[in-house]
Amino acid sequence: MLADYGYIGLLLVVAIFFAVTTLLLPFFLSFPSRLVIYFRRFTQYLETHYPFLVRFIPPLPKFPRFMQVVPYNPNPVKSSTFECGMETIGTAWVRFNFRYYFYALVFIALDVLVVFLYPWAVELRGLGLFGLIAALVFIFIIVIGYIYAWRKKVLEWK
Amino acid sequence: MTMAALPPDWPGGFWLHWGVFVVVIFVFVMATIMGFIWFERRAMAIMQARLGPNRAGPFGVLQPVADGIKVMLKEDIVPAKGDKVVHWLAPVVAFVPALMIFAVVPFQGGAILADLNIGILYIVAISSVTTVGVFMAGWASNNKYSLLGAMRQVASVVSYEIPVVLSIVGVVLLAGSLSMQQIVMAQDIPFILLQPLGFLLFFIGALAEINRAPFDLMEADSEIVAGFHTEYSGMKFALFYLVEYGEALAISAIVTTLFLGGWRGPLLLPWLWFLIKVILVFFVIVWIRTTVPRIRIDQLMALAWKFLFPLALINLIITAVEILVWPAGSLWVLVPINIAVMIVLVLLWSRFFKLGWGKVEV
Numbered sequence: 001m002l003a004d005y006g007y008i009g010l011l012l013v014v015a016i017f018f019a020v021t022t023l024l025l026p027f028f029l030s031f032p033s034r035l036v037i038y039f040r041r042f043t044q045y046l047e048t049h050y051p052f053l054v055r056f057i058p059p060l061p062k063f064p065r066f067m068q069v070v071p072y073n074p075n076p077v078k079s080s081t082f083e084c085g086m087e088t089i090g091t092a093w094v095r096f097n098f099r100y101y102f103y104a105l106v107f108i109a110l111d112v113l114v115v116f117l118y119p120w121a122v123e124l125r126g127l128g129l130f131g132l133i134a135a136l137v138f139i140f141i142i143v144i145g146y147i148y149a150w151r152k153k154v155l156e157w158k
Numbered sequence: 159m160t161m162a163a164l165p166p167d168w169p170g171g172f173w174l175h176w177g178v179f180v181v182v183i184f185v186f187v188m189a190t191i192m193g194f195i196w197f198e199r200r201a202m203a204i205m206q207a208r209l210g211p212n213r214a215g216p217f218g219v220l221q222p223v224a225d226g227i228k229v230m231l232k233e234d235i236v237p238a239k240g241d242k243v244v245h246w247l248a249p250v251v252a253f254v255p256a257l258m259i260f261a262v263v264p265f266q267g268g269a270i271l272a273d274l275n276i277g278i279l280y281i282v283a284i285s286s287v288t289t290v291g292v293f294m295a296g297w298a299s300n301n302k303y304s305l306l307g308a309m310r311q312v313a314s315v316v317s318y319e320i321p322v323v324l325s326i327v328g329v330v331l332l333a334g335s336l337s338m339q340q341i342v343m344a345q346d347i348p349f350i351l352l353q354p355l356g357f358l359l360f361f362i363g364a365l366a367e368i369n370r371a372p373f374d375l376m377e378a379d380s381e382i383v384a385g386f387h388t389e390y391s392g393m394k395f396a397l398f399y400l401v402e403y404g405e406a407l408a409i410s411a412i413v414t415t416l417f418l419g420g421w422r423g424p425l426l427l428p429w430l431w432f433l434i435k436v437i438l439v440f441f442v443i444v445w446i447r448t449t450v451p452r453i454r455i456d457q458l459m460a461l462a463w464k465f466l467f468p469l470a471l472i473n474l475i476i477t478a479v480e481i482l483v484w485p486a487g488s489l490w491v492l493v494p495i496n497i498a499v500m501i502v503l504v505l506l507w508s509r510f511f512k513l514g515w516g517k518v519e520v
Binding site: 004006014015019023025026027036060070071073074076078079080082083084100103104106107111117122124125129132135136139146150156157 | 160172175176179180183225230231232233234235236237238239242246249250253254257258261262271272273274279297299300301302303304305309312313316317320321323324327330331334335336383388389392393396397452455456459460463464466471474475478480481482485
Protein backbone atom coordinates (compact mmCIF):
# COMPACT_ATOMS: atom_id res chain seq x y z
CA MET A 1 0.00 0.00 0.00
CA LEU A 2 2.83 2.36 0.85
CA ALA A 3 4.34 1.72 -2.59
CA ASP A 4 1.14 3.03 -4.17
CA TYR A 5 1.52 6.36 -2.41
CA GLY A 6 5.14 6.36 -3.51
CA TYR A 7 3.98 6.03 -7.12
CA ILE A 8 1.60 8.93 -6.68
CA GLY A 9 4.16 11.15 -4.97
CA LEU A 10 6.67 10.53 -7.75
CA LEU A 11 4.00 11.22 -10.37
CA LEU A 12 3.32 14.51 -8.60
CA VAL A 13 6.99 15.42 -8.93
CA VAL A 14 6.98 14.57 -12.64
CA ALA A 15 3.74 16.50 -13.23
CA ILE A 16 5.06 19.63 -11.53
CA PHE A 17 8.32 19.32 -13.45
CA PHE A 18 6.39 19.00 -16.71
CA ALA A 19 4.19 22.02 -16.03
CA VAL A 20 7.08 24.22 -14.92
CA THR A 21 9.20 23.21 -17.92
CA THR A 22 6.31 23.94 -20.25
CA LEU A 23 5.98 27.41 -18.79
CA LEU A 24 9.73 28.09 -18.85
CA LEU A 25 10.17 26.99 -22.47
CA PRO A 26 8.68 30.12 -24.08
CA PHE A 27 10.64 32.23 -21.60
CA PHE A 28 13.91 30.77 -22.87
CA LEU A 29 12.76 30.96 -26.48
CA SER A 30 12.03 34.65 -26.07
CA PHE A 31 15.33 35.32 -24.28
CA PRO A 32 17.07 37.09 -27.22
CA SER A 33 14.06 39.36 -27.67
CA ARG A 34 14.01 40.05 -23.94
CA LEU A 35 17.75 40.83 -23.97
CA VAL A 36 17.27 43.47 -26.68
CA ILE A 37 14.52 45.18 -24.65
CA TYR A 38 16.45 45.01 -21.38
CA PHE A 39 19.55 46.40 -23.09
CA ARG A 40 17.59 49.29 -24.59
CA ARG A 41 16.10 50.15 -21.20
CA PHE A 42 19.55 50.00 -19.60
CA THR A 43 21.12 52.38 -22.13
CA GLN A 44 18.19 54.76 -21.78
CA TYR A 45 18.66 54.75 -18.03
CA LEU A 46 22.37 55.50 -18.42
CA GLU A 47 21.72 58.27 -20.94
CA THR A 48 19.41 60.08 -18.57
CA HIS A 49 21.46 59.63 -15.40
CA TYR A 50 25.10 59.01 -16.34
CA PRO A 51 25.49 60.16 -19.97
CA PHE A 52 29.30 59.99 -19.85
CA LEU A 53 29.19 56.23 -19.31
CA VAL A 54 27.27 55.44 -22.49
CA ARG A 55 30.31 55.36 -24.74
CA PHE A 56 31.86 52.56 -22.65
CA ILE A 57 28.98 50.12 -23.20
CA PRO A 58 29.79 47.49 -25.83
CA PRO A 59 27.01 47.08 -28.42
CA LEU A 60 24.71 44.11 -28.13
CA PRO A 61 25.61 41.29 -30.51
CA LYS A 62 23.18 40.98 -33.41
CA PHE A 63 20.93 37.96 -32.95
CA PRO A 64 19.87 36.07 -36.05
CA ARG A 65 16.22 36.51 -36.97
CA PHE A 66 15.14 32.97 -36.14
CA MET A 67 16.22 33.39 -32.52
CA GLN A 68 13.84 36.29 -32.05
CA VAL A 69 10.78 34.47 -33.32
CA VAL A 70 9.16 34.61 -29.88
CA PRO A 71 8.56 38.32 -29.31
CA TYR A 72 8.85 40.25 -26.10
CA ASN A 73 7.75 43.82 -26.53
CA PRO A 74 5.61 45.10 -23.68
CA ASN A 75 4.11 48.56 -23.59
CA PRO A 76 1.79 50.26 -21.08
CA VAL A 77 -1.33 49.71 -23.17
CA LYS A 78 -0.58 46.08 -23.87
CA SER A 79 0.12 45.19 -20.27
CA SER A 80 -2.85 47.02 -18.82
CA THR A 81 -5.73 44.84 -17.71
CA PHE A 82 -8.45 44.32 -20.28
CA GLU A 83 -11.73 46.10 -19.77
CA CYS A 84 -13.90 46.06 -22.89
CA GLY A 85 -11.45 48.28 -24.75
CA MET A 86 -11.85 51.17 -22.33
CA GLU A 87 -9.14 52.47 -20.06
CA THR A 88 -8.98 50.38 -16.92
CA ILE A 89 -10.67 51.98 -13.94
CA GLY A 90 -9.32 51.11 -10.52
CA THR A 91 -8.35 47.63 -9.37
CA ALA A 92 -10.26 44.39 -9.16
CA TRP A 93 -9.09 43.68 -5.62
CA VAL A 94 -12.14 45.07 -3.90
CA ARG A 95 -14.67 43.70 -1.44
CA PHE A 96 -16.79 41.11 -3.17
CA ASN A 97 -20.47 40.35 -2.97
CA PHE A 98 -21.34 38.22 0.05
CA ARG A 99 -23.80 36.17 -1.98
CA TYR A 100 -21.08 33.75 -3.00
CA TYR A 101 -20.09 32.98 0.58
CA PHE A 102 -23.56 31.81 1.60
CA TYR A 103 -23.08 28.80 -0.62
CA ALA A 104 -19.65 28.17 0.85
CA LEU A 105 -21.12 28.14 4.35
CA VAL A 106 -23.87 25.67 3.40
CA PHE A 107 -21.26 23.62 1.56
CA ILE A 108 -19.12 23.23 4.67
CA ALA A 109 -22.05 21.82 6.64
CA LEU A 110 -23.06 19.35 3.93
CA ASP A 111 -19.54 18.32 2.96
CA VAL A 112 -18.96 16.94 6.45
CA LEU A 113 -22.02 14.77 5.96
CA VAL A 114 -20.63 13.41 2.72
CA VAL A 115 -17.19 12.67 4.17
CA PHE A 116 -18.71 10.64 6.98
CA LEU A 117 -20.90 8.71 4.55
CA TYR A 118 -17.91 7.28 2.63
CA PRO A 119 -16.63 4.77 5.23
CA TRP A 120 -20.23 3.97 6.09
CA ALA A 121 -21.00 3.16 2.44
CA VAL A 122 -18.07 0.75 2.19
CA GLU A 123 -19.14 -1.19 5.28
CA LEU A 124 -22.93 -1.06 4.99
CA ARG A 125 -23.33 -4.77 4.19
CA GLY A 126 -21.51 -5.62 7.40
CA LEU A 127 -23.31 -3.05 9.53
CA GLY A 128 -26.80 -4.13 8.49
CA LEU A 129 -30.02 -2.43 9.54
CA PHE A 130 -28.44 -0.65 12.52
CA GLY A 131 -25.95 1.06 10.20
CA LEU A 132 -28.77 2.23 7.93
CA ILE A 133 -30.78 3.69 10.84
CA ALA A 134 -27.73 5.42 12.27
CA ALA A 135 -26.97 7.01 8.89
CA LEU A 136 -30.62 8.05 8.48
CA VAL A 137 -30.57 9.82 11.85
CA PHE A 138 -27.38 11.56 10.84
CA ILE A 139 -28.79 12.60 7.44
CA PHE A 140 -32.01 13.75 9.15
CA ILE A 141 -30.08 16.17 11.38
CA ILE A 142 -28.26 17.68 8.40
CA VAL A 143 -31.43 17.86 6.31
CA ILE A 144 -33.12 19.96 9.02
CA GLY A 145 -30.35 22.53 8.54
CA TYR A 146 -30.74 22.27 4.77
CA ILE A 147 -34.49 22.87 4.92
CA TYR A 148 -33.91 25.79 7.28
CA ALA A 149 -31.47 27.30 4.79
CA TRP A 150 -34.00 26.83 1.97
CA ARG A 151 -36.81 28.44 4.01
CA LYS A 152 -34.54 31.37 4.90
CA LYS A 153 -33.95 31.88 1.16
CA VAL A 154 -30.20 31.33 1.44
CA LEU A 155 -30.35 29.21 -1.69
CA GLU A 156 -31.96 31.99 -3.74
CA TRP A 157 -29.70 34.10 -5.93
CA LYS A 158 -30.83 37.48 -4.61
CA MET B 159 -13.61 -11.83 -16.51
CA THR B 160 -10.34 -13.65 -16.62
CA MET B 161 -8.19 -10.59 -16.01
CA ALA B 162 -6.65 -10.25 -12.59
CA ALA B 163 -7.81 -7.28 -10.57
CA LEU B 164 -4.47 -6.67 -8.90
CA PRO B 165 -1.31 -5.37 -10.56
CA PRO B 166 0.93 -8.21 -11.72
CA ASP B 167 4.43 -8.47 -10.32
CA TRP B 168 6.69 -6.70 -12.74
CA PRO B 169 10.16 -8.18 -13.04
CA GLY B 170 11.80 -4.85 -12.30
CA GLY B 171 9.55 -4.13 -9.34
CA PHE B 172 8.80 -0.62 -8.14
CA TRP B 173 10.74 1.56 -10.58
CA LEU B 174 9.84 -0.34 -13.75
CA HIS B 175 6.15 -0.26 -12.86
CA TRP B 176 6.35 3.43 -12.07
CA GLY B 177 8.33 4.32 -15.21
CA VAL B 178 6.06 2.37 -17.52
CA PHE B 179 2.88 3.83 -16.15
CA VAL B 180 4.12 7.40 -15.99
CA VAL B 181 4.91 7.11 -19.70
CA VAL B 182 1.56 5.44 -20.33
CA ILE B 183 -0.32 8.16 -18.44
CA PHE B 184 1.52 10.99 -20.18
CA VAL B 185 1.10 9.50 -23.64
CA PHE B 186 -2.54 8.61 -22.99
CA VAL B 187 -3.42 12.03 -21.59
CA MET B 188 -1.56 14.09 -24.19
CA ALA B 189 -2.62 12.01 -27.19
CA THR B 190 -6.23 11.83 -26.07
CA ILE B 191 -6.40 15.56 -25.30
CA MET B 192 -5.01 16.32 -28.77
CA GLY B 193 -7.54 13.93 -30.24
CA PHE B 194 -10.37 15.43 -28.21
CA ILE B 195 -9.53 18.98 -29.26
CA TRP B 196 -9.71 17.95 -32.88
CA PHE B 197 -12.74 15.71 -32.29
CA GLU B 198 -14.72 18.38 -30.50
CA ARG B 199 -14.11 21.05 -33.12
CA ARG B 200 -14.81 18.66 -35.93
CA ALA B 201 -17.92 17.12 -34.36
CA MET B 202 -19.32 20.51 -33.41
CA ALA B 203 -18.69 21.76 -36.93
CA ILE B 204 -20.55 18.82 -38.43
CA MET B 205 -23.46 19.26 -36.02
CA GLN B 206 -23.64 22.96 -36.91
CA ALA B 207 -23.35 22.31 -40.67
CA ARG B 208 -19.87 23.82 -40.92
CA LEU B 209 -16.60 22.31 -42.10
CA GLY B 210 -14.40 22.83 -39.06
CA PRO B 211 -10.60 22.51 -39.19
CA ASN B 212 -9.70 20.76 -42.43
CA ARG B 213 -6.36 22.23 -43.54
CA ALA B 214 -3.62 20.83 -41.28
CA GLY B 215 -3.22 17.18 -42.19
CA PRO B 216 -5.94 14.81 -43.38
CA PHE B 217 -9.34 16.05 -42.09
CA GLY B 218 -7.46 18.63 -40.02
CA VAL B 219 -6.12 16.01 -37.63
CA LEU B 220 -2.91 17.96 -37.07
CA GLN B 221 -4.77 21.12 -36.06
CA PRO B 222 -4.01 20.68 -32.32
CA VAL B 223 -0.31 20.26 -33.13
CA ALA B 224 -0.35 23.43 -35.21
CA ASP B 225 -2.16 25.23 -32.39
CA GLY B 226 0.43 24.00 -29.92
CA ILE B 227 3.35 25.28 -32.01
CA LYS B 228 1.59 28.60 -32.60
CA VAL B 229 0.83 29.12 -28.94
CA MET B 230 4.42 28.37 -27.96
CA LEU B 231 5.71 31.16 -30.21
CA LYS B 232 3.29 33.76 -28.81
CA GLU B 233 4.32 36.66 -26.66
CA ASP B 234 3.72 36.15 -22.96
CA ILE B 235 1.79 39.18 -21.71
CA VAL B 236 1.55 39.71 -17.96
CA PRO B 237 -0.76 42.47 -16.67
CA ALA B 238 1.33 45.22 -15.14
CA LYS B 239 -0.96 45.68 -12.15
CA GLY B 240 -1.41 41.97 -11.49
CA ASP B 241 0.28 39.72 -8.98
CA LYS B 242 3.03 38.30 -11.18
CA VAL B 243 4.10 35.36 -9.03
CA VAL B 244 0.56 34.06 -8.52
CA HIS B 245 -0.17 34.75 -12.19
CA TRP B 246 2.73 32.48 -13.12
CA LEU B 247 1.92 29.82 -10.55
CA ALA B 248 -1.79 29.49 -11.32
CA PRO B 249 -1.54 27.33 -14.49
CA VAL B 250 0.76 24.92 -12.66
CA VAL B 251 -1.61 24.59 -9.73
CA ALA B 252 -4.52 24.04 -12.13
CA PHE B 253 -2.71 21.57 -14.40
CA VAL B 254 -1.00 19.23 -11.94
CA PRO B 255 -4.16 17.88 -10.22
CA ALA B 256 -5.85 17.34 -13.58
CA LEU B 257 -2.96 15.04 -14.51
CA MET B 258 -2.77 13.40 -11.08
CA ILE B 259 -6.33 12.06 -11.43
CA PHE B 260 -5.10 9.49 -13.94
CA ALA B 261 -2.86 7.83 -11.34
CA VAL B 262 -5.83 5.75 -10.19
CA VAL B 263 -7.74 5.29 -13.45
CA PRO B 264 -7.65 1.62 -14.46
CA PHE B 265 -6.85 1.16 -18.15
CA GLN B 266 -7.39 -2.57 -17.89
CA GLY B 267 -7.03 -5.32 -15.31
CA GLY B 268 -3.69 -4.69 -13.58
CA ALA B 269 -2.92 -1.69 -15.78
CA ILE B 270 -3.10 1.06 -13.20
CA LEU B 271 -0.38 3.20 -11.67
CA ALA B 272 -1.56 2.88 -8.09
CA ASP B 273 -4.59 0.80 -7.11
CA LEU B 274 -5.32 2.80 -3.97
CA ASN B 275 -7.93 1.32 -1.67
CA ILE B 276 -9.37 4.84 -1.42
CA GLY B 277 -9.17 5.42 -5.18
CA ILE B 278 -12.40 7.31 -5.81
CA LEU B 279 -11.98 9.39 -2.64
CA TYR B 280 -8.52 10.34 -3.90
CA ILE B 281 -10.06 11.51 -7.19
CA VAL B 282 -12.71 13.56 -5.40
CA ALA B 283 -10.05 15.16 -3.24
CA ILE B 284 -7.48 15.94 -5.88
CA SER B 285 -9.85 17.14 -8.60
CA SER B 286 -11.01 19.95 -6.30
CA VAL B 287 -7.52 21.45 -6.22
CA THR B 288 -7.85 22.64 -9.82
CA THR B 289 -10.35 25.22 -8.58
CA VAL B 290 -7.63 26.76 -6.41
CA GLY B 291 -5.52 27.27 -9.52
CA VAL B 292 -8.45 28.81 -11.36
CA PHE B 293 -9.16 31.18 -8.51
CA MET B 294 -5.47 32.11 -8.32
CA ALA B 295 -5.61 32.95 -12.03
CA GLY B 296 -8.70 35.09 -11.65
CA TRP B 297 -7.37 36.93 -8.63
CA ALA B 298 -3.83 37.48 -9.88
CA SER B 299 -5.01 38.98 -13.18
CA ASN B 300 -6.43 42.00 -11.34
CA ASN B 301 -9.19 42.05 -13.91
CA LYS B 302 -12.81 42.45 -12.89
CA TYR B 303 -14.09 39.91 -15.38
CA SER B 304 -11.45 37.40 -14.39
CA LEU B 305 -12.31 37.76 -10.72
CA LEU B 306 -16.01 37.46 -11.47
CA GLY B 307 -15.44 34.34 -13.55
CA ALA B 308 -13.24 32.82 -10.88
CA MET B 309 -15.81 33.56 -8.17
CA ARG B 310 -18.52 31.96 -10.27
CA GLN B 311 -16.29 28.98 -10.83
CA VAL B 312 -15.64 28.53 -7.11
CA ALA B 313 -19.32 28.97 -6.26
CA SER B 314 -20.42 26.43 -8.86
CA VAL B 315 -17.76 23.88 -7.94
CA VAL B 316 -18.65 24.25 -4.27
CA SER B 317 -22.33 23.74 -5.09
CA TYR B 318 -21.95 20.81 -7.47
CA GLU B 319 -19.35 19.02 -5.38
CA ILE B 320 -22.02 17.73 -3.01
CA PRO B 321 -24.42 16.05 -5.47
CA VAL B 322 -21.46 14.60 -7.39
CA VAL B 323 -19.87 13.12 -4.30
CA LEU B 324 -23.21 11.86 -2.97
CA SER B 325 -24.00 10.09 -6.22
CA ILE B 326 -20.60 8.42 -6.05
CA VAL B 327 -21.60 7.07 -2.62
CA GLY B 328 -24.38 5.12 -4.36
CA VAL B 329 -21.78 3.37 -6.50
CA VAL B 330 -19.60 2.72 -3.47
CA LEU B 331 -22.59 1.15 -1.70
CA LEU B 332 -23.13 -1.27 -4.57
CA ALA B 333 -19.45 -2.10 -5.06
CA GLY B 334 -18.59 -2.22 -1.36
CA SER B 335 -15.19 -0.69 -2.02
CA LEU B 336 -13.52 2.62 -2.86
CA SER B 337 -10.82 1.05 -5.01
CA MET B 338 -11.27 1.74 -8.72
CA GLN B 339 -10.34 -1.80 -9.75
CA GLN B 340 -12.76 -3.30 -7.21
CA ILE B 341 -15.51 -1.03 -8.51
CA VAL B 342 -14.85 -2.26 -12.05
CA MET B 343 -14.76 -5.87 -10.90
CA ALA B 344 -18.10 -5.43 -9.10
CA GLN B 345 -19.87 -4.38 -12.30
CA ASP B 346 -21.29 -7.61 -13.64
CA ILE B 347 -24.18 -5.32 -14.52
CA PRO B 348 -22.91 -1.84 -15.47
CA PHE B 349 -23.87 0.53 -12.70
CA ILE B 350 -25.55 2.85 -15.18
CA LEU B 351 -28.44 0.35 -15.11
CA LEU B 352 -28.42 -0.10 -11.34
CA GLN B 353 -27.84 3.60 -10.62
CA PRO B 354 -29.56 5.48 -13.46
CA LEU B 355 -30.44 8.40 -11.21
CA GLY B 356 -26.94 8.45 -9.73
CA PHE B 357 -25.46 8.48 -13.22
CA LEU B 358 -27.68 11.37 -14.26
CA LEU B 359 -26.79 13.41 -11.18
CA PHE B 360 -23.09 12.61 -11.48
CA PHE B 361 -22.97 13.50 -15.15
CA ILE B 362 -24.79 16.83 -14.75
CA GLY B 363 -22.72 17.74 -11.71
CA ALA B 364 -19.48 16.75 -13.40
CA LEU B 365 -20.33 18.86 -16.44
CA ALA B 366 -20.85 21.83 -14.14
CA GLU B 367 -17.63 21.17 -12.24
CA ILE B 368 -15.48 21.14 -15.35
CA ASN B 369 -17.54 24.11 -16.63
CA ARG B 370 -18.54 22.61 -19.93
CA ALA B 371 -21.58 23.91 -21.75
CA PRO B 372 -24.39 24.42 -20.72
CA PHE B 373 -22.73 25.31 -17.41
CA ASP B 374 -19.89 27.33 -18.94
CA LEU B 375 -21.04 30.72 -17.70
CA MET B 376 -17.85 31.16 -15.69
CA GLU B 377 -15.96 31.48 -18.94
CA ALA B 378 -18.77 32.85 -21.04
CA ASP B 379 -17.19 34.87 -23.84
CA SER B 380 -20.22 37.05 -24.41
CA GLU B 381 -20.72 38.34 -20.88
CA ILE B 382 -17.42 38.14 -18.97
CA VAL B 383 -14.96 38.08 -21.88
CA ALA B 384 -13.39 34.72 -21.08
CA GLY B 385 -13.55 34.53 -17.33
CA PHE B 386 -10.44 33.63 -15.41
CA HIS B 387 -8.10 33.33 -18.39
CA THR B 388 -8.78 36.72 -19.99
CA GLU B 389 -5.31 37.96 -19.10
CA TYR B 390 -3.50 34.78 -20.11
CA SER B 391 -1.63 34.32 -23.34
CA GLY B 392 0.95 32.02 -24.84
CA MET B 393 1.96 28.87 -23.03
CA LYS B 394 0.09 29.75 -19.83
CA PHE B 395 -3.14 29.92 -21.77
CA ALA B 396 -2.24 26.63 -23.42
CA LEU B 397 -1.90 25.01 -20.01
CA PHE B 398 -5.38 26.20 -19.04
CA TYR B 399 -6.66 24.84 -22.32
CA LEU B 400 -5.01 21.51 -21.52
CA VAL B 401 -6.61 21.59 -18.07
CA GLU B 402 -10.04 22.10 -19.60
CA TYR B 403 -9.73 19.10 -21.90
CA GLY B 404 -7.79 17.08 -19.34
CA GLU B 405 -10.70 17.47 -16.96
CA ALA B 406 -13.17 16.50 -19.65
CA LEU B 407 -11.04 13.43 -20.29
CA ALA B 408 -10.87 12.70 -16.56
CA ILE B 409 -14.64 12.96 -16.22
CA SER B 410 -15.10 10.65 -19.21
CA ALA B 411 -12.69 8.15 -17.65
CA ILE B 412 -14.39 8.34 -14.24
CA VAL B 413 -17.87 7.94 -15.73
CA THR B 414 -16.57 4.97 -17.71
CA THR B 415 -15.05 3.39 -14.63
CA LEU B 416 -17.88 4.03 -12.21
CA PHE B 417 -20.95 3.56 -14.38
CA LEU B 418 -20.12 1.93 -17.71
CA GLY B 419 -18.16 -1.07 -16.50
CA GLY B 420 -14.68 0.35 -17.01
CA TRP B 421 -12.46 -1.83 -19.20
CA ARG B 422 -14.86 -4.78 -19.15
CA GLY B 423 -16.56 -5.88 -22.32
CA PRO B 424 -16.84 -8.81 -24.70
CA LEU B 425 -14.54 -9.74 -27.61
CA LEU B 426 -12.30 -6.67 -27.83
CA LEU B 427 -9.19 -5.98 -25.79
CA PRO B 428 -9.90 -4.44 -22.36
CA TRP B 429 -7.97 -1.20 -22.91
CA LEU B 430 -9.70 -0.81 -26.26
CA TRP B 431 -13.07 -1.08 -24.53
CA PHE B 432 -11.91 1.54 -22.06
CA LEU B 433 -10.89 3.88 -24.87
CA ILE B 434 -14.12 3.34 -26.79
CA LYS B 435 -16.24 4.10 -23.75
CA VAL B 436 -14.20 7.21 -22.92
CA ILE B 437 -14.63 8.55 -26.45
CA LEU B 438 -18.33 7.73 -26.32
CA VAL B 439 -18.80 9.69 -23.09
CA PHE B 440 -16.83 12.59 -24.51
CA PHE B 441 -19.02 12.53 -27.60
CA VAL B 442 -22.08 12.89 -25.38
CA ILE B 443 -20.41 15.88 -23.68
CA VAL B 444 -19.84 17.53 -27.05
CA TRP B 445 -23.36 16.68 -28.12
CA ILE B 446 -24.78 18.37 -25.02
CA ARG B 447 -22.60 21.39 -25.71
CA THR B 448 -24.02 21.85 -29.18
CA THR B 449 -27.60 21.21 -28.09
CA VAL B 450 -28.33 23.02 -24.83
CA PRO B 451 -28.11 26.81 -24.44
CA ARG B 452 -26.10 28.35 -21.61
CA ILE B 453 -27.98 28.81 -18.32
CA ARG B 454 -27.93 31.77 -15.94
CA ILE B 455 -26.07 31.88 -12.63
CA ASP B 456 -29.25 31.77 -10.53
CA GLN B 457 -30.45 28.76 -12.50
CA LEU B 458 -27.06 27.13 -12.02
CA MET B 459 -27.25 27.51 -8.26
CA ALA B 460 -30.90 26.50 -8.02
CA LEU B 461 -30.26 23.37 -10.08
CA ALA B 462 -27.47 22.28 -7.74
CA TRP B 463 -29.12 23.05 -4.41
CA LYS B 464 -32.78 22.42 -5.07
CA PHE B 465 -32.73 19.65 -7.64
CA LEU B 466 -29.50 17.65 -7.60
CA PHE B 467 -28.76 17.61 -3.87
CA PRO B 468 -32.16 16.32 -2.61
CA LEU B 469 -32.34 13.77 -5.40
CA ALA B 470 -28.82 12.59 -4.59
CA LEU B 471 -29.79 12.07 -0.95
CA ILE B 472 -32.95 10.18 -1.93
CA ASN B 473 -30.98 8.08 -4.39
CA LEU B 474 -28.46 7.26 -1.67
CA ILE B 475 -31.14 6.17 0.80
CA ILE B 476 -32.98 4.08 -1.80
CA THR B 477 -29.75 2.33 -2.76
CA ALA B 478 -28.88 1.61 0.85
CA VAL B 479 -32.33 0.13 1.51
CA GLU B 480 -32.12 -1.97 -1.65
CA ILE B 481 -28.78 -3.39 -0.63
CA LEU B 482 -30.06 -4.40 2.79
CA VAL B 483 -33.37 -5.80 1.51
CA TRP B 484 -31.88 -7.62 -1.47
CA PRO B 485 -28.35 -8.54 -0.41
CA ALA B 486 -27.67 -11.76 -2.28
CA GLY B 487 -30.24 -12.11 -5.05
CA SER B 488 -29.84 -11.26 -8.71
CA LEU B 489 -29.37 -7.54 -9.17
CA TRP B 490 -31.24 -7.60 -12.48
CA VAL B 491 -34.48 -7.31 -10.50
CA LEU B 492 -33.41 -3.88 -9.33
CA VAL B 493 -32.80 -2.50 -12.82
CA PRO B 494 -36.43 -1.78 -13.82
CA ILE B 495 -37.25 -0.62 -10.28
CA ASN B 496 -34.40 1.89 -10.29
CA ILE B 497 -35.20 3.21 -13.75
CA ALA B 498 -38.85 3.68 -12.78
CA VAL B 499 -37.79 5.42 -9.56
CA MET B 500 -35.54 7.74 -11.55
CA ILE B 501 -38.27 8.76 -13.98
CA VAL B 502 -40.83 9.34 -11.24
CA LEU B 503 -38.43 11.33 -9.05
CA VAL B 504 -37.13 13.55 -11.84
CA LEU B 505 -40.64 14.34 -13.05
CA LEU B 506 -41.99 14.97 -9.55
CA TRP B 507 -39.10 16.97 -8.20
CA SER B 508 -38.96 19.37 -11.12
CA ARG B 509 -42.42 20.64 -10.04
CA PHE B 510 -41.22 21.53 -6.53
CA PHE B 511 -39.46 24.77 -7.30
CA LYS B 512 -39.13 27.56 -9.81
CA LEU B 513 -35.76 28.42 -11.30
CA GLY B 514 -36.50 32.13 -10.98
CA TRP B 515 -37.64 34.47 -13.70
CA GLY B 516 -37.23 38.10 -14.62
CA LYS B 517 -34.32 40.36 -13.91
CA VAL B 518 -31.44 38.82 -12.02
CA GLU B 519 -28.37 40.64 -10.77
CA VAL B 520 -24.96 39.12 -11.23
